[in-house]
Amino acid sequence: MKAYKTEIRLSPRQVDKLARTIGVCRFLYNAFISHNQDLYEKEATFCGGMDFDKHVNHVLSVEHPWIKEVSSKARKKAIMNADNAFKRFFKGQSKFPRFKKKKDQDVKAYFPKNNKTDLVVERHRIKVPTLGWVSLKEKGYIPAGSEVSSCTVEQKAGRFYISILVKSDATEPKPNLSSEGIGIDVGLKSFAVTSDGKVFKNINKSRRIKNLEKKLKREQRSLSRKYDYYQKIKKMKKKENPGETENQWKNLNQNIRRLQKLHVRLANMRDAYQDYVIRESVKTKPSFITLESLNVKGMMKNRHLSKAVADQKFYQFKIKLKSKCLKLGIELREVGHFYPSSKLCSSCGEQKISLSLSERVFHCSSCGHTMDRDENAAINLKNAKEYTILT
Structure with a gap:
């Protein structure tokens, strides 16, 4: 299976249909969580996804007839997603499921292939069940x-995206790899430094990102002031100018949309930069790539560095690199938390007792070898003997 994701253009009728479908899916997801909470308090038991689907068909759909106005497969997929969230919680793999909020836009509409005429792909359009040609x-x-x-359709900051799964029988030929490997040291000063001398700067320190973050901060403050103002109106129960109140709520929704667009733009820029780093890293077709396992959870406890660590998206970088290595047949290695990549001398192997974060140049007191701290760590990662193979 191969996945594709791209932006789509919808007509006003399709936008309305999709908005109602996503709204029903969000309602059923939250209803499943609420139903299980009440059931556990009364009978100390939980309801499964299939049983709750019957409850929706016989009880909820009678109380709320608009539930059956959307695709039944999309409704059932939302219920099974909530059921999987509970199963992950019981296994200790995640926290207790949380209710979905409309402003978060993290609910997708699922459309399977029911008929032969569904999900037909042409050069400029695709036929989606219940929506038609898109x-x-x-x-x-x-x-x-x-x-x-199958396909899923989602909405983000006023735009619509479709993700599809395509059956692919043809296997792409894997390139001939070189006998040499590389080590990649990721950090905060520079996003990544490779053992062959490539340095990728931290994009979060660039002027474009900083300007967008300043704009994001101003929009967040503006939204916070609007929320405080509306709370005061609710407490005072002023209803003298209802038209003015509608305009105020319209301004708040516009402010939320501006915030969503900024968040999406920042995320897209960071994702595109990670893709660029991965392409440049595998361009030489190394036989293996070695990374260091980072204790990101521990790094996030430092309140001075937590935002910088979160913006780097180290885990997402590892997942993307792993996918690329699987595609090209490159062996991805990972060393443990306590491997002293920064303290080892890449020339003689002597380990330094102490090395502060302010020391950006590594100097070996034994052989006199001097080089950049991050590049020295990348070379040590390349020469590591103990590691875990991820691909």
């Missing part, structure tokens, strides 16, 4: 005539 923004990105099994 225009693709990137024409030709999805191969025409592909056999699609």
